[in-house]
Amino acid sequence: MRGSRNIFTVRPDRPLPSDQGPVSSTPDQGSNQAGSGQAGAEIECRIKGKVLKNREGYYNPLAPGDRVILEDPVQGKALILEAEERKNYLTRFNQKGGKRQVLAANLDCLLCVTTPVSPPFRPRFLDRILVQSEIAGLRAIILCNKYDLLKQAGPYGDGAVEERLEDYVRIGYEVMRVSARTGWGMDTLRSLTAGKISVLLGQSGVGKSSIINALAPGTNMKTGGLNEKYHRGNHTTSLSVMLETSPATYVIDTPGIRRMVPDGIGPGELALYMREFAPLQGRCTYGLSCSHLTEPGCKVLEALRDGRIHPDRYESFVRLRDELASL
Ligand SMILES: Nc1nc2c(ncn2[C@@H]2O[C@H](COP(=O)(O)OP(=O)(O)OP(=O)(O)O)[C@@H](O)[C@H]2O)c(=O)[nH]1
Ligand SMILES: [Mg+2]
Ligand SMILES: [Zn+2]
Numbered sequence: 001m002r003g004s005r006n007i008f009t010v011r012p013d014r015p016l017p018s019d020q021g022p023v024s025s026t027p028d029q030g031s032n033q034a035g036s037g038q039a040g041a042e043i044e045c046r047i048k049g050k051v052l053k054n055r056e057g058y059y060n061p062l063a064p065g066d067r068v069i070l071e072d073p074v075q076g077k078a079l080i081l082e083a084e085e086r087k088n089y090l091t092r093f094n095q096k097g098g099k100r101q102v103l104a105a106n107l108d109c110l111l112c113v114t115t116p117v118s119p120p121f122r123p124r125f126l127d128r129i130l131v132q133s134e135i136a137g138l139r140a141i142i143l144c145n146k147y148d149l150l151k152q153a154g155p156y157g158d159g160a161v162e163e164r165l166e167d168y169v170r171i172g173y174e175v176m177r178v179s180a181r182t183g184w185g186m187d188t189l190r191s192l193t194a195g196k197i198s199v200l201l202g203q204s205g206v207g208k209s210s211i212i213n214a215l216a217p218g219t220n221m222k223t224g225g226l227n228e229k230y231h232r233g234n235h236t237t238s239l240s241v242m243l244e245t246s247p248a249t250y251v252i253d254t255p256g257i258r259r260m261v262p263d264g265i266g267p268g269e270l271a272l273y274m275r276e277f278a279p280l281q282g283r284c285t286y287g288l289s290c291s292h293l294t295e296p297g298c299k300v301l302e303a304l305r306d307g308r309i310h311p312d313r314y315e316s317f318v319r320l321r322d323e324l325a326s327l
Contacts, residue, residue: 045070048079055083059094059101064242064252065197066105090136090199093261093327100263104199104240104252109192110140111251113202113211116150116161118231122203123164127274127316128260129201130173134273135264141174141192143200145207148179167310171276180210190215190246197242197250204256205233212253216245221253267324271300274317276309293318 047061048071055061062068067084086105094101112129114121126142133140144150144165165175176192178185193215200208209221221243224236233256242252262270271277271292277300284290285297292300300317303309 042076043070043073044077045080046077048081052080052083054085057099059097059099063089063102063105064240064254065089065107065199065250088136088138090132090138090201091263092132092257093263095259095261103201103254106197107136107138107199108196109198110136110138111143111193111198111200111211112140113143113145113200113206113208115146115206116144118146118149118226119203119205119233120231121161121164123312124316124319125203125260126168127313128262128320131262131270131273131320132260134275135262139174141176142168143189143211144175144177145180145211147177147184148182150177164310164312167313171313173275178211180207180214183214186214193251194246194249197252199252199254201254201257203233203258204235205231206256208256209237209253212243212245212251215251216243219243219245261327262320262324265324267321270317270321270324274313276303276313277317291321293321 045068052061062080062083066086068080069082069084070078071081072078088107089105090103090107090110091100092103093099110129110133112126112133114126130140130142142165144161150161165177169175176185176189178189180186189211200211202208205224205226207223209223212221213219213223221241222236224234226233235256237253237255240252240254242250245251265273268288271281277292280299280303282288283299284292284295286295290298290300292298295301300309300314304311304314
């Protein structure tokens with residue numbers, strides 16, 4: 001007999017072969033049919049059979065946010081029969097596994113977490129996440145956490161970070177400045193995430209788990225200090241977890257990402273996934289075959305010269321293009 005629909009909430013960071021490595025699934029609100037367990041209760045699951053249909057070739061067949069159909073659970077355990085088709089999903093290329101890895105699925109919102117300091121602001125890393133969010137067709141919001149630290153830097157804070165944040169606003173991204181430590185900006189973030197499924201993504205130590213704790217008082221996600229010398233995180237979170245931070249509001253905490261290698265595009269398509277580059281595509285003298293690196297009559301280079309493209313964004317473009325060409 002078939003169980004009801006369930007939201008899959010936890011995934012190991014490793015591939016998940018059948019009959020190995022339990023994953024857990026939490027029944028969706030209101031799907032409390034006979035045998036499916038109480039809404040909110042966790043069920044330990046394994047995939048039935050060898051592979052999950054339509055999920056062959058992925059590094060991980062299931063990710064947080066996935067919806068699965070379970071066999072009726074017995075004593076808190078069940079087999080996963082099927083995964084539902086996804087509305088959208090965020091991936092990266094997992095170089096170690098040589099496959100695409102799904103970071104989260106069925107999302108309403110991608111929260112790209114950055115910090116002005118500790119760890120230092122990394123626009124290159126942020127651009128990689130933004131490119132991937134465009135590929136996935138997701139609404140991305142840049143969340144600049146630890147804003148309390150920026151204010152400590154003086155009345156104007158660190159102008160360089162602010163200048164970069166303002167440029168992201170200029171090219172059309174939403175930017176929010178918050179502090180998980182002081183709670184500043186958390187009310188706005190709480191209303192923004194209400195009723196949605198969001199994922200927090202960013203390098204280690206930017207405060208993803210702290211943000212969940214601040215959003216949902218009473219949650220006790222483990223948080224970790226920073227490496228004293230380099231002010232980098234220590235990779236405290238090791239598994240992605242989806243939490244219900246308020247009724248019908250889900251936020252996925254993920255482990256800090258070391259490398260975000262874009263997935264799903266080739267070097268020639270990159271400019272289409274960078275907002276201020278995209279409208280210029282096809283308008284260069286060499287049309288769609290322009291690499292935007294050296295060609296005369298290149299509209300991207302022209303936009304770089306007259307300030308419509310920030311030099312940092314162009315630098316991200318060049319590096320990403322090189323990397324995509326070498327994959
Ligand atoms: N000053 C300040 N410190 C913060 C803030 N948010 C988090 N921290 C601190 O930053 C450190 C790292 O926070 P975590 O929440 O563990 O960071 P994370 O992004 O979950 O890190 P990983 O799990 O390793 O990916 C902890 O010492 C937090 O107390 C903030 O808004 N301001
Ligand atoms: Mg964490
Ligand atoms: Zn060009």
